[in-house]
Amino acid sequence: MIEVFIYAYISGLVGSIFMDVTESFFAKKGISSGVTVEHIGRWFLGMIQGKFSHDDIDSSPVLKHEVNGGKFFHYVLAGGGIALLYPMLLALMGLGFEVNHIFYGMLFGFLTNGFPWFWMMPSFGWGIAGLNKPVKSETIVAPILSHIMYGLGMGISLTLFL
Secondary structure, rough: HHHHHHHHHHHHHHHHHHOOOOOOHHOOOOOOOOHHHHHHHHHHHHHHHOOOOOOOOOOOOOOOHHHHHHHHHHHHHHHHHHHOOHHHHHHHOOOOOOOOHHHHHHHHHHHHHHHHHHHHHHOOOOOHHHHHHHOOOOOOHHHHHHHHHHHHHHHHHHHHHH
């Protein structure tokens, strides 16, 4: 049983790479949430220091090592860590681990939009789903695209593992 969680964690890392590639591609097409690795690092390192929300993360002081902190949070904690919920979701749905991981991975990826929309972006001071973000961005569409690709990366890697 522990192997399932190991596979899920590794697939979450792969999914994060898929997510980053997708975000870069769509940003070149003008579709971006506006979230940067610096934002994620500033938010993550701020939480470690007890600051859990910002009036506007762009106005918050730059923190030493925020790029590395952002990468660590994005891959190790969010990408891999959130993927640990995937086997639990399948179990809650009454499914085993012998499912079409590409389909269920993409569904899972879509569901992970709850994290940026209802936790991260409000903590940035941007409101639910980033709707109060001061600079124009696609805070609804861009995360949907990148999170579905996160799930696709998870699904492909799980399919290859199993």
